[in-house]
Amino acid sequence: MTFKLPELPYNFDHLEPVIDAKTMEIHHDKHHAAYVNNLNAALEKHPEVETGCVCKLLKNIENVPADIRQAVINNGGGHHNHSLFWKSLTKPDSSEFGGL
DSSP, X not given: OOOOOOOXXXXXXXXXXXXXXXXXXXXXXXXXXXXXXXXHHHHHTOTTSOOSSHHHHHHTGGGSOHHHHHHHHHHHHHHHHHHHHHHHOOOTTOOTTTTO
């Protein structure tokens, strides 16, 4: 399985003025994309590694060959973290999380 950069659940300018569109674009299309690309590059060296979802891969990290293990930890973790991050952001005036 090849990991893919998830699409943002909103436009780059959705969080303005708190986070500007260019910052969101760079952070998603460059920074997060680098984690995905580096994770896939590491895994290409060992096609026998059962990937499934990134959580399963990281949970069973002892099954990942030692020569790519740290790259999988760093880049798989970065990919997973950012995937959660995008979903957790909301506009400052949003009532989406009202009452929390």
